[in-house]
Amino acid sequence: MIDSVTGERVVVYIDEIYGPFIRVSSFEDGGAMEDLLDEKFFVLYWKGTPDDLKDLGGNEYYFGGAADPAKLQAILDSIEFE
Numbered sequence: 001m002i003d004s005v006t007g008e009r010v011v012v013y014i015d016e017i018y019g020p021f022i023r024v025s026s027f028e029d030g031g032a033m034e035d036l037l038d039e040k041f042f043v044l045y046w047k048g049t050p051d052d053l054k055d056l057g058g059n060e061y062y063f064g065g066a067a068d069p070a071k072l073q074a075i076l077d078s079i080e081f082e
Contacts, residue, residue: 001029001079002080004028005058011076012069012072014069018065020062021063022076023058024053024059025053025056028057029081030059030061033079036079037075047061
């Protein structure tokens with residue numbers, strides 16, 4: 001998945017407390033990704049909105065300590081928006 005605002009690949013980061021997470025810069029990308037995570041991949045997540053992403057409606061998505069970061073990255077890499 002490519003972030004339409006930054007033009008960069010969305011990558012999985014690891015938070016010491018919350019486990020794997022990603023940052024998506026806009027609500028358009030986030031909404032489309034949420035639809036796929038919910039309806040196609042059945043991936044559970046929760047969202048947080050850090051101050052630096054508020055202006056464009058971006059979010060951080062957390063997947064919990066049980067999520068496999070490599071599998072999550074593979075899912076994200078398979079997502080393409082036109």
